[in-house]
Amino acid sequence: MHKRVRGSTLSFAIFAALMASNAVAQDATADTASAPADAQPASGKEATDLDSVIVTVERREQSLQKYAGTAQALSQDDLRGLGINNELRQMQVAVPGLSISNQEGATEVFIRGVGSSNNTELGDPGAAPHVNGAYIPRPRGLGGMFYDLERVEINKGPQGTLRGRNALAGTLNIVTKKPxxxxxxxxxxxxxxxxxxxxxxxxxxxxxxxxxxxxxxxxxxxxxxxxxxxxxxxxxxxxxxxxxxxxxxxxxxxxxxxxxxxxxxxxxxxxxxxxxxxxxxxxxxxxxxxxxxxxxxxxxxxxxxxxxxxxxxxxxxxxxxxxxxxxxxxxxxxxxxxxxxxxxxxxxxxxxxxxxxxxxxxxxxxxxxxxxxxxxxxxxxxRSQSQTHELRLSSDDDARFRWTTGGFYFHEKQQVGFFALADKGAFYSGTEFTMPDVDGKSWAAFGDGTFDVNERLRVKGGVRYTDERKSRDGIGGNWTIGLGGDGGVFQTRLGTEGFKPTLLDRPSFDVTGLTSNADLARFLLQGVLQAGARDTMQQQLAGIVDGSRPNGTCVDRPDTGGNNVNCPANGQHSFLVLGVPSAQHGSSAFDFIDWRLGFEYDLSDRNLLYATVSTGHKAGGFNDSFDVNVIPETYKPEKLTAFEIGSKNSFEFLGRTSTFNVSGFYYDYDDQVFQDLSVIAFNPDGEATGFALVNRNVGKSELYGIEAESRLRFGGGFTLDLNALYLQTEIKEGMVADVRSQDFGNGGITSQIDLSGNDLPLSSKYTFNARLQQAIEFSRGTFDWQVLAAYRSSFFLTQYNDRDVIFLRDTAGTVDRIEDSATAGFPDEQKGFTQINAGAGFTTLDGAWRVEVWGSNLTNKDVSQKALVGSGVNTRFLNDARSYGVRVRWNF
CATH class of the missing domain: 2.40.170.20 (TonB-dependent receptor, beta-barrel domain)
Structure with missing residues (x-):
């Protein structure tokens, strides 16, 4: 019952907002039409400026006010003036519902709570990045494109039909300045x-x-x-x-x-x-x-x-x-x-x-x-080498039936080496995932069209078929080095000054047939391109490889950790345990269909009413190999179906052209991928003793909200932009492993947690932006200034939502203890905050010179934009600290 009440309340709110916006706009239009001639704007400059904001969401250039959907476009001048300089993640301050973080060089984009945090070679973005409409599969360094731009477009909602795979949440398109x-x-x-x-x-x-x-x-x-x-x-x-x-x-x-x-x-x-x-x-x-x-x-x-x-x-x-x-x-x-x-x-x-x-x-x-x-x-x-090819055939923009059809092909080759080393490790010295051959392909065929039923009513629809394939070959797993002494295990120094791992320059990735300690030691040593100045691993293992010391050379130094272990009298280790990563061979193949349907109706020349249903998919994939004899588990593409109804309106306000747009949306997010637990080892009695995390389609979520934006022009050169977003998200299904509780000292045992009822990460319920600008004409030029205030209510950084952590004692599910998230080390909420950006500048009368000052995050708010959590890990990735400066520009 409660659920039906919420749904009906939202529907009523959307309907009321749409009707109010149209009523206001029509009344304003009527008042202007009946006003005396001297009350009309002197020219159409204001209206022309608004209509000239161009977007290419539907693969055709069109006015933002004529696009039947929710999108925003920021020009190069907008970005400069607000201090958004060569830093992609700063854009979220200007776009409600947009979250961008930088995790170790990997750019993650979320739109209205939908995105992806999988930055591995098998991961895919959930909001598709583009440069001039060309798809970018690995958005590392994307912030380096932020110069000499026409605009940046942010399209909200799934764009699967027109943009293809991974446009689940929407798209971000960087449009460069053309000659x-x-x-x-x-x-x-x-x-x-x-x-x-x-x-x-x-x-x-x-x-x-x-x-x-x-x-x-x-x-x-x-x-x-x-x-x-x-x-x-x-x-x-x-x-x-x-x-x-x-x-x-x-x-x-x-x-x-x-x-x-x-x-x-x-x-x-x-x-x-x-x-x-x-x-x-x-x-x-x-x-x-x-x-x-x-x-x-x-x-x-x-x-x-x-x-x-x-x-x-x-x-x-x-x-x-x-x-x-x-x-x-x-x-x-x-x-x-x-x-x-x-x-x-x-x-x-x-x-x-x-x-x-x-x-x-x-x-x-x-x-x-x-x-x-x-x-x-x-x-x-x-490393990534990717290519895209698209061939499109389209009708004239003035035709009654405007259509586009074509085909798309994508191919990416990757080579990835990852090495997490543990200096002074005992029985564990690191994890290596080195993949010299990662291959991804996708092709699609699509068609989309808009038909003018009459002068006011248009219907639109489209469909896209996508086929995708992924494969990977390489090695992945732990380096195990157990070196015994009198009284315990000797630690291994690895990674000190001057150390360089081999990674992709390994002479061999073949781990089949490595059974002897000499073979295992040789393979481990091949993973080091250059030993560190105080590393001990080479000295400890070298004798095993050449046979001179079958149990290796015992090295006892105080800087290895001081574990009070003594070397045996013969200088060799009392026991030896070596382990290398396992072979990784995986592949997956999926196909899916995206579609959209909708209509547009012009209530007047200045009032557009629209409704759409559209879908989007994020690519599927496969998990790591835990047994060379078992095919890795795959997971399906995620799917999102979006319903949106909205209205776009231009009207006269205080004798000047202004706008008010509003939309309501509902998302059905299905086959959502969460990390779950898989058993990878058993003892002789058949009891589980080893556990690992895998990706599975065990989630389902519901999202809905209202977004409204308005541009109001006042006298004295003032312009006020307002944008507000109300967003409600809820995970409906999701019983998964709680990685916060994973105990590697007990075989990786992990408790389960039911995420139902939780919010999606990075989804603030309320977001509000206000941007005030003014331009003042002087005899020698124009002075302008602007201030942007962006408010976001609190949000959770992970799907756990500050829930208690249950630690287990054994595989039977016996509870060892329960700790609240903060006590366990995993506080998960980012409190609400307001960020202020501002800028001011002077342009000479001939436009040749401009001097401006700018500042971003002026109050120096520390905001966690993402959290990476796991056993003993709660790492926060932050926004950029306060920055300000002055720039001089000469145009010629």
């Missing part, structure tokens, strides 16, 4: 400086090639210090977040007439710095502190220096020819990403009273100090 035709040389040069030692430049040069062709070169460089601070004793380590980014782009456009258009673009980029590994809250939380109690940017760095080196380049081209009534268009792209990262190793955050002294060698962890001489960290090497 300008007309035979004139033009461009700009811009320089800027800011806090955190920021300095950078941006330039664009437009070269005419006659009247009908042109080249455009654009480039930028930015250097910026971290928003994090190293509060530990090892001050030679730079904190995470240092940027040193450069990029360049060359575009070509040829349009000899209104029939033929040829566009091509080559771009290159390089990102350097210290990476984005986040901040560890787990231990601070166990001490009773939340993220609001401490400075999340104060981190204790130790061991290895964090580093990121991302090299990327791409090429794309579009050829379009209008045959008269029918146009043929080909779009193709190629993108190459070569990403390498060393995680900035840390001992978490500090809190009041924490002992920051170094723990002396030989002292146990309970001593209270910090073991700075610990180089355990993660290494990641991720």
């Amino acid at each position: 300008e035709l007309g035979g004139q040389f033009s461009g700009y040069v811009q320089g800027e400086v800011g806090n955190r030692d920021q300095k950078g430049y941006e330039t664009a040069l437009n070269f005419p090639l006659g009247e009908y062709a042109a080249l455009r070169f654009a480039g930028y460089h930015v250097e910026k210090n971290a928003g994090f601070k190293n509060v530990g004793l090892w001050q030679h380590l730079d904190p995470a977040g240092i940027q040193d980014d450069s990029a360049g782009r060359l575009s070509f456009l040829y349009e000899p007439d209104d029939k033929l258009s040829v566009f091509a673009m080559l771009d290159v980029g390089r990102e350097l710095g210290t990476g984005y590994p986040g901040a560890g809250l787990f231990r601070a939380a166990q001490e009773g502190y939340t993220s609001e109690d401490i400075d999340m940017r104060d981190v204790i760095y130790r061991g290895v220096q964090g580093k990121v080196d991302n090299k990327l380049w791409g090429f794309q081209g579009t050829v379009r020819y209008d045959f008269g009534g029918v146009a043929l268009e080909y779009n193709g792209s190629y993108r190459d990403v070569d990403y390498f990262q060393i995680n900035a190793a840390a001992d978490g955050n500090t809190w009041p009273g924490r002992d920051l002294r170094a723990r002396p060698p030989g002292e146990p962890a309970t001593w209270g100090g910090i073991d700075y001489d610990n180089f355990g960290t993660n290494y990641l090497q991720a």
